[in-house]
Amino acid sequence: MSVLDIAKGMGVTLGHLFKKPVTVLYPEEKVDIKPRFRGRHHLLKHPDSDLEKCIGCSLCAAACPAYAIYVEAEENDPNDPTSAGERYAKIYEINMLRCIFCGLCEEACPTGAIVLGHEFELADFRYQDFIYGKDELMVGVKGSKWQRREAAKKNKEVNIGVKSVPRKELEGVNYD
């Protein structure tokens, strides 16, 4: 290491002193999430007919390496169908404590019903609060269970710390 190298290095550090830090001041600032980030799942609907995409086939549960998904299927009522197929998922639960966010459920799903989104603030206090049912996963529901509980308590809107544009598989999901 010569003296010149040291001088050069000192110049670099001094230059960086006057640059803006790259730190995102989370939670005051929102995190800029990249499109392929794998966060909390969303269960999607067909946007035009408002029917659920999930047909209750349990392929996601079979693919899941962490056994995090539980599906119970039921025949659709022909007059008032819940899903676009023959059957639909009566119960659809994901245990977020078991889930490793690998995305295999998304790959396994034949209808593109379960897709991993960008929300990541899933922390909570009790084990049972980590089981996300259909009503928590359904598209249009914003925030984790805790965030929604907290927002309801304070009578405020749910505020998620994510700033991102959903990829095209996340049909109908909106993070604004």
Add this chain to the structure above:
Amino acid sequence: MDPWYITLIKAFLVSIALLGGFAYLTLIQRKLLGRMQHRYGPNRVGPFGLLQPIADAIKAIFKEDIVVTAADKFVYYLAPFLSISFALVAFGAIPAGPANSLFGFDPWVMDLDIGLLYVFAATSIGVYGIFLGGWASNNKYSLLGSLRSAAQMISYELGLGLSALTVILITGSLNFREIVDFNVWGMHPLLWIPLIIAFITYFISSTAEINNTPFDLPEAEQELVAGYLTEYSSIKWALYMMAEYVNLFTAAAVLSSLFLGGWRGPAFLDQVIPGISQWPLIWLLLKMAMIVFTFIWLQATLPRFRYDQVMRIGWIWLFEIALFAALLTAALIAFVV
């Protein structure tokens, strides 16, 4: 001369100032290091993180105070106090302004004729705190850590003393007040050559003295077990940290008193505001701030030297170059000036 109780009050105030300075230096250091690494540094506690030192202090006090069963208890407790008390004591000899300038009192705690020797002695005893702490912990990592410090100390002390010798030869005094009054740069221009060399070697040696990067072998906080600090926790650990930062202040004050004119301001400013270069405190603080900033800047830039590299730098480069500067000064004073 001030009466003894004024001296006592001054000593108390200087200690308080040094400890308060220590608290906020930790914050400034972390902020500067953060900004140099594209981070913000601490900004959560209070506005701009200004209460961070207080939070740290509370945390340090409430941590469990672990005492190693197999430790040599007396020395184990003594070592951090040795470090901090001699670090504080060393600062007393530094003058911060001309006589009677601070509300009619002298802006120094002690006016010692052997001021420089006194500072060297006190800071060297402070290093014993590190040795003894490492030894008394009865832990091989602590012992190795304090051996690293010992090895480092015998390498830089020579360079430190010999670089200061250049100034002593020119001023003919060990008294800080007289050294500052003398204005070493005002002599023959040929003397600038050894002075500049001595300034550089002194700067490098005092970087080693205060265990700043690239000479932070004793603690080596990034990758090794924390050296002599391994078995220390809670307030005893905090005392060691205080000693380290107070030593940093002392090193900066001695460096500016020896080479940068101490408490004197630039004379040309007197034409703008008469007498400004004689104002107490501010010039010394400004110079210390500049030097401390340079230390932090070095810390953000340089990697650590290896054990043997420190030895080589100390014994082959610093010692020889400082000796050359001292001999050159002696020759110039004897034959030219």
